[in-house]
Amino acid sequence: MALVIGNGSYSNVGVLPNAKSDAELIAGAFRRNGFSTVSLNFDLAREKIVDALKAFAAEADRADWAVVYYAGHGIEIGGTNYLIPTDARLASDRDISFEAIALEQVLLEFEVSRKLRRVILDACGDNPFRTMRRTMAVRSIGRGLARVEPEGATLVVYAARDGQVALDGGGSNSPFAEALAKHIETPGLEINLLFRRVRDDVLNLTGRKQEPFVYGSLPAAEFYFHSTR
Numbered sequence: 001m002a003l004v005i006g007n008g009s010y011s012n013v014g015v016l017p018n019a020k021s022d023a024e025l026i027a028g029a030f031r032r033n034g035f036s037t038v039s040l041n042f043d044l045a046r047e048k049i050v051d052a053l054k055a056f057a058a059e060a061d062r063a064d065w066a067v068v069y070y071a072g073h074g075i076e077i078g079g080t081n082y083l084i085p086t087d088a089r090l091a092s093d094r095d096i097s098f099e100a101i102a103l104e105q106v107l108l109e110f111e112v113s114r115k116l117r118r119v120i121l122d123a124c125g126d127n128p129f130r131t132m133r134r135t136m137a138v139r140s141i142g143r144g145l146a147r148v149e150p151e152g153a154t155l156v157v158y159a160a161r162d163g164q165v166a167l168d169g170g171g172s173n174s175p176f177a178e179a180l181a182k183h184i185e186t187p188g189l190e191i192n193l194l195f196r197r198v199r200d201d202v203l204n205l206t207g208r209k210q211e212p213f214v215y216g217s218l219p220a221a222e223f224y225f226h227s228t229r
Contacts, residue, residue, distance in 0.1 A: 001037045001063040002030045003056040007072030009043045010086050013128035018168050019071040022122055022177035026069050029184040033226045035065075046085035049101050057109040065223075066110040067118045071177065074123025075100070076146040083123065092133040093141065107150060115153060116223055121145065122159040122176050124166050150216040157195060159202070161213030167206055175205040176212055184225045191223040 006023025008016040020042050027040040037059065041052055060066040073084035077093055082100035084090075090099055103119070110117055125144040134141070147162040159176035160166040169175045179201035183194045192214075199212045 001056070001060055001065065002027070002035050002039070002067040002069065003052060004030070004038060004040045004069045005044055005049065005052065005072065005083075006040075006042050007044060007070075007084070007086050010073065010084075010088075010128075012087075012089050013073065016072060016124065016168070018172065018174050018177070021172050022071040022174050023069070025173055025177050025181045026071075026120075026184075029181040029225075030067070030069075033184055035067075037063075043086045045087035046099060046101065049083065049085050053101075053106060053109045060110040064115045065118070066116070067120065068106060068110065069120045069122070070106075071122040071174070072124075073128050074121060074125050074145055075127050075129075075141070076125070076144065077141050079146050080104070081121075081145045081148065083121075084128075088129075090129040090132050092135055094135050103145075103148065103156075107154065107156075115221075116218070117150075117152070117154040118157065119150075119155075120157045120159075120180070122166060122174055124168075125158075125160060126165045148215050153218055155214055155216040155218065158213050158215070160210045164210060167210050169205065175202045175210065179205070179212075187226045189224065189226065191225065192218070194225065 004023050004027040006019040008019030027038050030038045075082050077096050081103040084100050088099040144163045144165050148156050150156050179198045183197050195214050202212050
């Protein structure tokens, strides 16, 4: 099962032109490669993201694989990573837990899938809320997303590793989405090799300005998006 979200049209910050097309590209790749359920969503406000996560979690315990792909704005504040809904205002850093969705919450919602859990974040990672008030000097606002250490058979994939910003690229899709869709549809690529190939492609496409990164580890088994068997 896969939940795919493309947040591009924001009410209070700039538009992300490729988020919708990236979500469509990845959802299509999932459907063509054996995912029984792919929920594709665009421009979700906070309440709608929560509803989508709840619906996904209610079904994920039946799935061997549960995958969430998110394209949109993301931000790290005080060491915690957040997905930014389209209705977020974030006038102050203390608004973040009320207006955004913590990555930890996303991971909790589908920890019951049987074999593999994966969150893929094609999030730009640069703070788009330039006028956000800082209320606590000790609460940092980072460039890019912060490193994570997921537990169990869970992998978290960043389009740009911790501390980097993901790029839109010059075409209709981001370099990361373009590389990911290509390799999802390559037969016989074990999942760890697949993401190493995605990494190499994105480094080449961006002149080594962006390096995708995988956090977490899997049990001693082979996993394929597109098996040759």
